[in-house]
Amino acid sequence: MVDATELPYIAALPKVELHVHLETSLRLRRLLQRCDPDRPLIGQAHLVSDPSRFAGYDRLRRLRYAERANRLPDFAYTRANIAAITAELIAEASRQAVRHIEVRVGGQRAFSVLGVRGMLEAMADGAGEARRLGLSYGTIVTVIRERGPEEADRIIADAVAASDCAVVGVDLAGDEENYPAGLFSAPIARARDAGLGITVHAGEFAGPAGVWAAVYQLGAARIGHGIRAIEDPALMERLCERGVALEICPTSNVRLGLVPAMSAHPVGTFLKQGVPVTINSDDPVLLGTTLTGELACIAQAHRLGAESLVNLQVTAARAAFLPAGERGSLERAVRLKT
Numbered sequence: 209m210v211d212a213t214e215l216p217y218i219a220a221l222p223k224v225e226l227h228v229h230l231e232t233s234l235r236l237r238r239l240l241q242r243c244d245p246d247r248p249l250i251g252q253a254h255l256v257s258d259p260s261r262f263a264g265y266d267r268l269r270r271l272r273y274a275e276r277a278n279r280l281p282d283f284a285y286t287r288a289n290i291a292a293i294t295a296e297l298i299a300e301a302s303r304q305a306v307r308h309i310e311v312r313v314g315g316q317r318a319f320s321v322l323g324v325r326g327m328l329e330a331m332a333d334g335a336g337e338a339r340r341l342g343l344s345y346g347t348i349v350t351v352i353r354e355r356g357p358e359e360a361d362r363i364i365a366d367a368v369a370a371s372d373c374a375v376v377g378v379d380l381a382g383d384e385e386n387y388p389a390g391l392f393s394a395p396i397a398r399a400r401d402a403g404l405g406i407t408v409h410a411g412e413f414a415g416p417a418g419v420w421a422a423v424y425q426l427g428a429a430r431i432g433h434g435i436r437a438i439e440d441p442a443l444m445e446r447l448c449e450r451g452v453a454l455e456i457c458p459t460s461n462v463r464l465g466l467v468p469a470m471s472a473h474p475v476g477t478f479l480k481q482g483v484p485v486t487i488n489s490d491d492p493v494l495l496g497t498t499l500t501g502e503l504a505c506i507a508q509a510h511r512l513g514a515e516s517l518v519n520l521q522v523t524a525a526r527a528a529f530l531p532a533g534e535r536g537s538l539e540r541a542v543r544l545k546t
């Protein structure tokens with residue numbers, strides 16, 4: 209009998225990735241260094257505080273600062289390079305039997321150098337790789353809370369106008385503690401009215417109140433992370449009733465000090481209580497994650513068998529920002545005879 213927690217089984221499992229950031233500067237750096245291995249690295253990483261001394265959102269910020277210390281020149285942000293890193297991310301997913309991927313982007317530099325429209329067009333060019341490899345693809349545009357509702361509104365207006373660039377959703381991310389969901393009601397409503405899917409990073413660095421607000425004030429169909437919903441049984445019930453899926457990114461939660469160990473991750477309780485859960489890789493280059501690896505960690509730590517692993521993919525297929533017919537086909541594609 210096959211051991212469902214073994215890597216070869218999980219690697220071959222048809223999968224859905226809903227929460228992965230393009231992480232433009234990191235992927236661009238890797239691309240440039242591959243093309244020019246002798247490129248001198250001039251940086252000031254030593255001036256960045258040690259991320260391990262911080263937890264939560266502060267640690268994430270410092271991890272990113274440290275990685276970005278060797279700042280890339282603006283000329284690295286070309287359409288060809290953005291298309292190349294998008295295609296590379298899709299090819300990595302395809303090698304892990306991913307059947308549908310939604311890639312999110314919110315990089316301030318890329319948006320300022322190429323413009324929102326230019327960036328989304330470049331990603332759409334790279335997404336041609338998905339058609340070639342036989343998986344479906346969508347772009348999610350991330351707006352950052354601490355940059356304020358006016359910037360969110362401008363970016364979302366451009367995202368709505370870019371329906372020809374495979375934009376399927378809008379994501380709200382950033383400092384959830386100091387910039388609550390209610391500030392973004394108007395821009396997010398604009399995205400929702402235009403038919404885009406709404407996902408909100410919440411219940412990650414702050415408590416369950418942010419998840420309630422994301423669902424009821426912003427109409428979020430999915431929650432990025434949402435792990436602190438575990439503190440509120442009424443909220444968990446509501447997530448079940450409304451079918452709001454949590455985009456769980458296990459290594460990210462452990463690395464940022466939000467969960468002490470994989471075995472202590474609340475995902476096991478969510479699954480037992482019927483909360484819709486999906487597993488995702490978040491920031492593969494920054495965190496060294498893969499979707500296969502994330503599923504393997506969770507399967508081992510929480511003793512998930514083949515049926516649970518397939519069910520995670522079915523939940524993700526149902527939560528995908530795709531038209532209903534395509535969601536149905538995706539669901540059939542990820543159901544395996546076990």
Ligand SMILES: [Zn+2]
Binds near residue numbers: 409
């Ligand atoms: Zn994220």
